[in-house]
Amino acid sequence: MFKAKVIIKRRPSILDPQGKAVEKGAQHLGLTNIRNTRIGKYIEFDILSDNRQEAEKEVNDYCKKLLANPIMEDYEFTLEEVK
Known part of the structure; x- marks a missing residue:
């Protein structure tokens, strides 16, 4: 099993009105x-797989299809093996 930690951020070219409001x-x-x-957004979840490559693919699919808006946001993630 792996613990995924995902950070999603608006692309630098996209205005961030929430960030501007907080700054004000x-x-x-x-x-x-x-x-x-x-x-941005920080999301954690578990992947029930013992294969790192399969887990990475699943995290990428999850981010691309549901968690991040590919037009406006970029994402990065780490995987930690949980024993």
Whole structure:
């Protein structure tokens, strides 16, 4: 079994309105040195497979088909073997 940890981020060329709103809030709190805030998603799940290549394929399929919007977002992931 593997533990997958996925990070999904908007592509740099895509505006991040949530990041801009958070950054504006930081400025209202007096945090004036904050710039270029980007908000992403962090997702963890288990893969019930003993084969790393199969697990990687399944994570890629899951990300491409459901978790990430391929037009606007990029993703990266790590796999940890769980014993």
